[in-house]
Amino acid sequence: xxxxxxxxxxxxxxxxxxxxxxxxxxxxxxxxxxxxxxxxxxxxxxxxxxxxxxxxxxxxxxxxxxxxxxxxxxxxxxxxxxxxxxxxxxxxxxxxxxxxxxxxxxxxxxxxxxxxxxxxxxxxxxxxxxxxxxxxxxxxxxxxxxxxxxxxxxxxxxxxxxxxxxxxxxxxxxxxxxxxxxxxxxxxxxxxxxxxxxxxxxxxxxxxxxxxxxxxxxxxxxxxxxxxxxxxxxx
Amino acid sequence: xxxxxxxxxxxxxxxxxxxxxxxxxxxxxxxxxxxxxxxxxxxxxxxxxxxxxxxxxxxxxxxxxxxxxxxxxxxxxxxxxxxxxxxxxxxxxxxxxxxxxxxxxxxxxxxxxxxxxxxxxxxxxxxxxxxxxxxxxxxxxxxxxxxxxxxxxxxxxxxxxxxxxxxxxxxxxxxxxxxxxxxxxxxxxxxxxxxxxxxxxxxxxxxxxxxxxxxxxxxxxxxxxxxxxxxxxxxxxxxxxxxxxxxxxxxxxxxxxxxxxxxxxxxxxxxxxxxxxxxxxxxxxxxxxxxxxxxxxxxxxxxxxxxxxxxxxxxx
Numbered sequence: 001x002x003x004x005x006x007x008x009x010x011x012x013x014x015x016x017x018x019x020x021x022x023x024x025x026x027x028x029x030x031x032x033x034x035x036x037x038x039x040x041x042x043x044x045x046x047x048x049x050x051x052x053x054x055x056x057x058x059x060x061x062x063x064x065x066x067x068x069x070x071x072x073x074x075x076x077x078x079x080x081x082x083x084x085x086x087x088x089x090x091x092x093x094x095x096x097x098x099x100x101x102x103x104x105x106x107x108x109x110x111x112x113x114x115x116x117x118x119x120x121x122x123x124x125x126x127x128x129x130x131x132x133x134x135x136x137x138x139x140x141x142x143x144x145x146x147x148x149x150x151x152x153x154x155x156x157x158x159x160x161x162x163x164x165x166x167x168x169x170x171x172x173x174x175x176x177x178x179x180x181x182x183x184x185x186x187x188x189x190x191x192x193x194x195x196x197x198x199x200x201x202x203x204x205x206x207x208x209x210x211x212x213x214x215x216x217x218x219x220x221x222x223x224x225x226x227x228x229x230x231x232x233x234x235x
Numbered sequence: 236x237x238x239x240x241x242x243x244x245x246x247x248x249x250x251x252x253x254x255x256x257x258x259x260x261x262x263x264x265x266x267x268x269x270x271x272x273x274x275x276x277x278x279x280x281x282x283x284x285x286x287x288x289x290x291x292x293x294x295x296x297x298x299x300x301x302x303x304x305x306x307x308x309x310x311x312x313x314x315x316x317x318x319x320x321x322x323x324x325x326x327x328x329x330x331x332x333x334x335x336x337x338x339x340x341x342x343x344x345x346x347x348x349x350x351x352x353x354x355x356x357x358x359x360x361x362x363x364x365x366x367x368x369x370x371x372x373x374x375x376x377x378x379x380x381x382x383x384x385x386x387x388x389x390x391x392x393x394x395x396x397x398x399x400x401x402x403x404x405x406x407x408x409x410x411x412x413x414x415x416x417x418x419x420x421x422x423x424x425x426x427x428x429x430x431x432x433x434x435x436x437x438x439x440x441x442x443x444x445x446x447x448x449x450x451x452x453x454x455x456x457x458x459x460x461x462x463x464x465x466x467x468x469x470x471x472x473x474x475x476x477x478x479x480x481x482x483x484x485x486x487x488x489x490x491x492x493x494x495x496x497x498x499x500x501x502x503x504x505x506x507x508x509x510x511x512x513x514x515x516x517x518x519x520x521x522x523x524x525x526x527x528x529x530x531x532x533x534x535x536x537x538x539x540x541x542x543x544x545x546x547x548x549x550x551x
Contacts, residue, residue: 077322077325081316081322085311086339087339087341088311
């Protein structure tokens, strides 16, 4: 556990001494602010549903920039040689780094909550729906970061890591659309289940279903354990 | 009490290529062993296997008695490792970086400050403690890397070319740090700088093309290569008579006599001898007794010669 904390602390120091974290958080908040203004003030409805939809696609495209450096930068600076020879288990490195990235996600999430102030001041929104939406939003972000971290461990080039991650995440985002081309109900079900966006849609409509929660947590679990095994195997 | 580092017929293969062939040796506590070989000989790979960064394909690597294949983490607590490229986080301060390493190495919270101070003064980093690492010169980067390895007083110190990139003054200081540390701990340092090895190492391992060619004290390696003992002299006299007189001497294996360009019977003589002490005095007596001797010199094989001979032998 000590190892996880030390890695986490190191990650946080690194994130905030490079402009990337500030940049991503800033772009994200500006984008969300725009969507919020557009969806709420122009339509005059006090719900976050549409804003959540826009926020999620922005999240999926921006998070790979947060995750790309997690391992790629360690490879290119050769600091991986230090990490792997210190008394750290592979999972401690993986979890420490993941928690670091989650902190950035948390900042992004908390930042968007500024929008809730005018929503509650001038409207009468449904608190449970908003809560469910934020819960789903955070779960989605976790899954994206875990996938991004896995791809970051596979290449020493940060740009390559980000591009692969964006492609894969967008692939899983839109995979549900393939349902329309499938006749077999099994395939349709499978495609729907794999879709990042369909699970998310349930959350923003106020539905916290165990199926959706499990889906994102399982994606995290698979990506992170593959990540740890890959580090072990690399020896 | 087992050796601090021990390798038993260790090999490393990457696909069809064998990088390390059946290497065995050990390093005891309180001993500095130099790991000598040309670039690409397998020094770094061997270091990485001992440090636990890569696993051996076959054979056993043990550090402080722990098998690197199965008890990796226990062993890692006892290893300080400076890789070939100092593994530094450029955006961190020197002190944040060292604190990170100290914490991971399990240095107790209340001992971190003292341990940091110890390595900072040993590596002369006082002036840069709060600088960001990317601003440091090459010499400082190398020393921050060394400081990191010294944290937590590891039983085993692995240094891959620790003096690379340092200026002569810094090299001197770094050697002193290593020498002091090596008095109580086991140190394995790789280098291709020969004098470094003679200065601080008790034993030298010579490696080339992934094979361990020899491991002995610098003096032992010199004794072992007696045929490179040479005595050269300048004398005046009849070439043939001088040659046969010298060739009769016990311990002289081969004599080459050349007339020098100066003429007037001046000879440049080159004798190959065995390693016996005082053989040069007997040669001097023989020559000076009958003819005139101008100069005589005994050449010991330098580590350089030994090194080249081993490597040359390997390539043939």
